[in-house]
Amino acid sequence: MSRTFEFTIVNNQVTAEEAVFGQHTETLRIPSDATFAVGAGTVTETLAGAHATDTIQFTAEAGNASLYQITSETQTVLTPTTTDAAGHVFGFSFTVSNGTVTAEQVVSGSSAANEHTHALHAPPDATFTASGATVTETAVEGHEVDTTTYVQTGASGLFAVASRTETVIPEGSATTALSVEPFERAEFTFGAGGAVASISTVHADGTVTAFTPHSGEAFTQLAPGIVEETFTHGSHTSFEVFADGNGDGIYTAVAHGEGTTVDLTGLQAQLAKIDPFL
Structure with missing residues (x-):
């Protein structure tokens, strides 16, 4: 679950910050070296350290403008170097x-x-x-x-x-969250009606090994470029989703969850924000 924050803003200045956990809030201490810039639906916090500057971008939630989530965080090294004072x-x-x-x-x-x-x-x-x-x-x-x-x-x-x-990548209202596993990859071929005909595991070095599903494993094409793998053990079911966004034929694991229901529309909206990486 994404972290959520509230800010007290007076005359366009942040005077207090809280972390929100469901119905509970916790007041956060604002460091003495922190500065804030308040924009339209955004708050940017900058922490000036001795060796690096940290910049945190908060963006208001679409459904509640008083709640903010971290949308990016950048650490900038003041003096990049490959040697320290001892010569290491x-x-x-x-x-x-x-x-x-x-x-x-x-x-x-x-x-x-x-x-x-x-x-x-x-x-x-x-x-x-x-x-x-x-x-x-x-x-x-x-x-x-x-x-x-x-x-x-x-x-x-x-x-x-x-x-x-x-x-x-904001989850928004999606009920299936993006969770990319870059080293978990596969190739699929498809038969009549888009049924998954064969599966191969793609290893980190690019080599490919044929994969035979075990009992309780099934693969289904949800949409062009998106395949769901379901696991059934007794009365328990779970799923993993693979996607090929750039059309290179290699599918990467991008989501997982309990049950078998995938919020395809919500997941596709998140995937659109990471093209053309997968």
Whole structure:
């Protein structure tokens, strides 16, 4: 469940903040270094730390303008660096071919002369944009779009994290919540009437293995690009939904829940906000 907040606003200034839990509220202490900007249906809180600035965007709920939810949170590093005061190294390197990032590595060590490099495996839905001394990575997980910006710094050519942003996909009135599992992927073929004819598991490295459903598992195409898997154990049923939003033939797990009923319209509205990542 998304966190909900209330603000006391006097003369366009925030004077108090509360967390709301159903019918209960809890007064939150406003840090001394916090500043607020009040907009139309929005409140932006900025926390200026010694090494980074945190910016939290709150947006009023459509059904209750006095309640706000966090819709994005950004941490911006004031001075991105790949070395600390003791000379320890920690940074990232990227393999770029024709402007496209094809691999990512993390580099660490007690000094520049004693570095170790390890390959990083980004989520399958991650996309990269390389522009000069800046690389931006974007991926979807759970109900968030996560964006990390790296900048090249120092003589080593390594990249440091300059900022991270988590953007929340609002659930709205949907009764099936978006919950993306980027490493849980499948391929499907369809027969007459759109019935699921075959299933294959897509592994993190892109390889594919045929999958045979067990007793109590069933797959149904709810709409083009959306397949529901249902599990039945005795009297208990649950479901998982897979979606292929970009038409590449690979379906990613995007929702799960109890029972068998999926709010298809509500889920599709949330999926529309993360295209073309899946």
